[in-house]
Structure formats: structure tokens, C-alpha cells
Amino acid sequence: MVWPGILSSAGSTPLDSTGFDLGPGESRSFQASPGWSGRFWGRTGCTFDANGQGSCTTGDCGSNQMSCNGAGATPPATLAEFTIGSGSNPQDFYDVSLVDGYNLPIAVDASGGTGVCGTTGCVTDLNRMCPNELRAGDGQACKSACEAFGNPEYCCSGSFGSPDTCHPSVYSQMFKSACPRSYSYAYDDATSTFTCTGADYTITFCPTSTSQKSSTDSSVTPSTGTTNTSPMIPKATQPGDDPNGSSWLPSFTIGGSSTQIFNNTLTWMLISFIVFCNLQL
Template structure:
């Protein structure tokens, strides 16, 4: 009798687990947005079907959640320096969607803007990434909660506005363009004769982005190290996530070592940017390799 009771209980638990998975696949995922920036932001949403909002205000320290159905596909980003009147009409300094209102109404972000992109599976894997292909306006982190599979966190926590080359920087320094947007040439935009993975390779600019944010998309064909999967998870999208403990201890030690390392990294990045546009002085190939290696080492020291 006790053995029968045990097997009955186990069967009920297994059945409950299967029902949970089925309903989880139907329900999709909950997206929670958290603002850790020192200022108000206005997240934008572009995707189908509609989640009930296409844009909203999120004050410093606030959070807000939305339920997305299975099969939902779309993107999120933050708009900054927005000025809206009492009727909700206005514009934003970065990430503006051009709708003239708080709601984006089916319009995407005007580059440059850091993007979080999702495709939710229907009882199968979700795909997600953080993309800098359209440039960067603020740090962003995506974390998967309660799912199965790899479910790795991804994002860009580095302040790329501070290390943005002058030729990519927007007026005011509040965002950093991609090389495609800045120059518009096929080799940077991965179109025309450069419209395939075999012909469009990482540029010096995309490599700078990648060294600072190794898990983010740095150019159009950066799939291998930038796309992540998870099954049955909910997701937290954090704007301006807190710095890592190692970076906090480095910059808060009271010495000048942290600032010296960062200044050296910025200087090396500027040299690489000049090299890409042909403005740098001529140097031997071995010296160029040394500079690239130094840039990667310094980026790891500052941002990891």
C-alpha cells in the first residue's frame, strides 16, 4: 500500500511538471525592465503581437513588467533625455522612435541605440541578444530567470560613450554611432559586395566594441558569440546595471591605478580608430600587433 502511494505521488508530481511546461510554453515569458541609471529613461518596445505598451516612462530605481506570449519576437531599448508635454507629445535625445509621443506605435529606435532582441519559442528555445550593430547609447544587461538550458546573461555594461572615437560620437557625447551609420559604406554596413559572412569581416571599430562588450553583437555577422538560448525562462532587462565587483574595487581603491589603466585603454582605442581611417602614422606590422594586444589586455583589466 505504501509503495502504491509512493508511485501515485510520483506520477502526480510528474504530471504537474508536464502541465507546468505546457502552460509555460503557452504563456511565453515575463519581461521585467529595471532602471538603475541615475536619471529617468523611456523604454521603447517594437514587436508583434503588442504587449500592451510600445513606450513608457521608467524613473530612476523603478521597474515594470510585461507578459509576452509564446512566439513573440521584437526588441527593447531605452530613450534618454526625453521632453514630453502633459499630453505625452515630445521627442528624445537618444533612441527616439520618431512617433512624437511616449508610445512608439510600431516604430523602432533611431540609431544609435543599444538594443535587446528576443524571439520566444513555442515550447522550444528562446533566442536573445544585445546588439550594438545600430550603435550604443547606454549600458544594458539581459538575464534569464528560471529557464532550462544555457540561459547565459548577456549585454554591454561598459560605458562606450566615454571611449567612443570622435568620428563615431554624436553631438553632446550621449551616444556612439556604429561605423555603418557614421560612414555608410558597404564594408561597414555588410551590404552590396560585402553582404555575406564570407565578405563582411569585423572592422577595427566593431573590434573595439567587441573588446569592451564580448557578449554583444558588434557587427551584422557576429552571431557565434552573441546569440543566446534558453527554454521556459522569464527575462530581466536592466538599464545601466551596476559595475562588477572587480571594477568597483579597481576604481574605488583610492589610488590612481584605475584611472591610469582606463586612460591608457582610451588612448589605445583612439590610436586604433585613427588606424582604421588612415590617420595614424606608419608603423611596422609587429608594432601594430603589439598595440592590438595591448588594447585587448587593457580592456579586460577595465571592464571584466
């Protein structure tokens, strides 16, 4: 089971839910209005009673409910972030971020759009290669160096608050090596932000090499099974590889990572969630 959470940024029309549950292979779809921005993440190890009260081991939003009700994920959590186009700026911007740490694999596929429309995400189980000093709890999640140590050079804060002064650390480079298309630190824009126009997006939690959709698939119908397409995301380094690194940002801007992202697109966006929980979480 994964319990996705949704946080819409200020000024965006909220989606139909702020939190729900998904079993292995299940899916759920939402429509986002032009100009919408926000983030999605998966909560794990959740327990809710008959009244819907409870909490989660990772990614908990602190609402004490299944719905997050405007609250974001408690780090560490893997984030999928979007800014949907509108008006004169038709491009959508999207990314998968490890800036707030990592709790489970996520893949994002775009279909039916124009432009580069690449597949992005982090399909590696980083919990298995997380350094001891970054481990959260019993190893169910991996902290960012900023959260673990609080140093300005890891958080890109204070005198390190610019691209010229904040550089990859040994920890963020380890994440980047494992998941080269994901944000590993605040100014990791060049290889981590993706664009597309007029697309539908599928967010897959716990993807496998046989469950991930191809970025060229034109279907917008959520899948509840697996496909035979190969993953479009580069394979990760293996546990035991030496870490390399980068720094972290404590307050990650909704829908825009560390980059300035503009509102764009005249069409509605369909966002689908698929869970393939085949990992030991």
C-alpha cells in the first residue's frame, strides 16, 4: 500500500483530494486546471482507524487524517512537482525531487503532449544504499544532508544561498549518481527540470522495469497492470558504489524546485497515479 499526498500551491485550484490510499496495481486520476502547481508524494507504513484518524511512517503530513488538508510531506520524502501551463506560457514544467530526501521510488511519464516530454523520476531503492548518517527510522527513508546536519553549505542557505556558492556535496552526488534525472540539490536545474505542452501525466509509485510506461505511450487511461515497456529512466548505481555528493534546500518551493517556473497551458491536465509496490519498504 501507498498513501499518496497532494499539496496545491497558493492560488491554485485544489484537486479533488489531498490524500488517499492505493493498493498494488491500483490507480486514480485527477484533472488539474490551467496554471495549477503543486506536489505529490507517497506515504508509507500508514495506519488509520475506522474514523480515518492515524499517521504514516514516512511522508506523513501531520494532519492525523487520510487527507493532508493543505499540509505538506514531513521529510524525508520523494516529491513529484508540477507547474501546468496557462495563457501565453503553454509549457508545463515537472520534476522529481530528492531535495527533501527520499522514501520510495517514483516515475513520471508524459503522454499526448508536444515537446521533449521526457520520462523522469527515481526508480532506485535508495534506502538500501543510504549512508548510516542519513538513515531515518529503521531505514524506511533517507534524509537529505540539510535535514541531517543543518549546515548552510548543505542547505544552500546564508552565504551559500546562490548557484555560485552552493555546489553539490558528497551526499547529493550519491543521489544524483543513482537517479540522474532527479533533483539532488537546490540548484540542480539543468538535468532535472522537464517540459511538455498539453500532456497528460502518470505518476507511478514503486515502478518496476516491467511496470513503467513508455514516454511515447499516447494513452491517458490509467493502467492497473503492467506493460512490457522498458524503463526510460537511467539505471541506478548499485549499493556499494562510492557516494559522490551535493547540498540540500530545507524549504523547497512548491511546483518550481529552485528554478523560476512560469504558469502555462490552455488545456486540462490528467494526472494518473499507479502503484506497483514490489519493494521491501
